[in-house]
Amino acid sequence: MDSYRFGAGRYIQEENALDYCGEEIKRYGCKAYVIGGNTAINVTEKRMRESFTKSELEYCIEKFSGYPSIQKIEELKNSVKETSCDVIVGVGGGRIMDLVKATAFELGVPIVAIPTQAATCAAYSPLSVLYTPEGHSDKYIHFEYEVNAIIVDDKVMLTQTPRLLAAGILDGMAKYIEIATLHPQVLDENTPIAQNSAFYMAKYTYDILKQKGEKAVANLKAGIWTKDLHDIIYVNIALTGIVSALMQGKGQTALGHAFNNALHRDFLEYIKKWLHGEGVALGLLAQLVYNEKEDQVEELKQLMTKFHMPCSLADIGLSINDENFDKLYQRLCTFPFMTHDRKHEELLKEAINSLGGWKNDIKGNE
Incomplete structure (x- = not known):
């Protein structure tokens, strides 16, 4: 069937959007697996944790700075299962977004994207670009469903280069x-x-x-x-x-x-x-x-x-x-x-x- 996925169920972009991320994520699950790059987590973690606590949302946080690869997708799938998380949250740039979209699709769980930069449309597009662990281009994957929500915080965006x-x-x-x-x-x-x-x-x-x-x-x-x-x-x-x-x-x-x-x-x-x-x-x-x-x-x-x-x-x-x-x-x-x-x-x-x-x-x- 030739269907269209337009990218996201909900798109939020405002000054203090991160302060409400726990409430938004809880629309899709009770325990979030949060993964992001080192810089991305550093600029968002304090406000995310405060919002998670306020919303009574359970969570795990992982930092990852490599490439979205088949190997990392398998590793992340195992981590999500082992921690009993039921929603995946990607925080960062295009590589993180491609990784979490592919992982969420294979697990059949919801996904929330929190981009910390506007270098690509990866947080929105219903596809992932995969690489080898070393960084060579591997393949594209097109998905059958959209990202559930995207949270763009204007204050966070001011921290990008x-x-x-x-x-x-x-x-x-x-x-x-x-x-x-x-x-x-x-x-x-x-x-x-x-x-x-x-x-x-x-x-x-x-x-x-x-x-x-x-x-x-x-x-x-x-x-x-x-x-x-x-x-x-x-x-x-x-x-x-x-x-x-x-x-x-x-x-x-x-x-x-x-x-x-x-x-x-x-x-x-x-x-x-x-x-x-x-x-x-x-x-x-x-x-x-x-x-x-x-x-x-x-x-x-x-x-x-x-x-x-x-x-x-x-x-x-x-x-x-x-x-x-x-x-x-x-x-x-x-x-x-x-x-x-x-x-x-x-x-x-x-x-x-x-x-x-x-x-x-x-x-x-x-």
């Missing part, structure tokens, strides 16, 4: 570029209404991110909470997640994300220190060349430069010799959405070459 927010902005902008540039048929009368809706929502999110993104990152860097910052976090997490759900992972040439995945599979030592959105942004430059939109490359590159992101393979330390070029080309050719005719194979080669030699002065975002 500007670099994380900027990465989320480029990850959100990717949806429009990936859906629109190669496939004008998403607008024709034979297109499923969901994909048509995804196109217009992706265009809306792209425009908002382009309009308010720089200001929001500057506000965050200054530690000032503004409506622009609130709006960008909402778009990065919720609206981008809805677009992803509407497309069901189909009907788009997602070269931006594929490029990032290919680097994580075959060139991990070069891409490992960069965030998901930064790797995707690098792939978007190739996406625009592949889709014969070279006139848009410079504008995107300018935005990436303002955010101190890599704008070439040279920026991440990867040289494009014959061996590396062939490895990257062959990997990208394996993705199911690629068009295998002479024209598009040449465009793909041109797209890879376009990222080869230019070197940006990257200082890194604080």
Whole structure:
């Protein structure tokens, strides 16, 4: 059955949302297994415990800083069972969200997401990206049900770095570029209404991110909470997640994300220190060349430069010799959405070459 999961049953974003997390989590279970990264738990633990106590919610807390892998999913499943927890709570960024979604799906228990950064839409999207324990890309898993609730606390979001927010902005902008540039048929009368809706929502999110993104990152860097910052976090997490759900992972040439995945599979030592959105942004430059939109490359590159992101393979330390070029080309050719005719194979080669030699002065975002 071809069903749509739009990402979350409930989405809460307000200044003191964390103070009510115990009450919200108790809607789904009596004992929560809370897992999050070290930094994420450190910035949320005191307020979470106070809310849990007030709501008389039992809980266990685990810190985990690795990758969402098949091995860790099995380990987490055993921990949840052994502690008799009946709801899983993920606290942190994309890796934690991918881990808890996959674990909750396999156990058949509810899940509550408490993102502490807006670097991806992982808290919202009904899918998980899995890796090997070492960090190589492994596979995607699409889920049959949605995240039960997402709790976004504006105060907590002020603790993330500007670099994380900027990465989320480029990850959100990717949806429009990936859906629109190669496939004008998403607008024709034979297109499923969901994909048509995804196109217009992706265009809306792209425009908002382009309009308010720089200001929001500057506000965050200054530690000032503004409506622009609130709006960008909402778009990065919720609206981008809805677009992803509407497309069901189909009907788009997602070269931006594929490029990032290919680097994580075959060139991990070069891409490992960069965030998901930064790797995707690098792939978007190739996406625009592949889709014969070279006139848009410079504008995107300018935005990436303002955010101190890599704008070439040279920026991440990867040289494009014959061996590396062939490895990257062959990997990208394996993705199911690629068009295998002479024209598009040449465009793909041109797209890879376009990222080869230019070197940006990257200082890194604080």
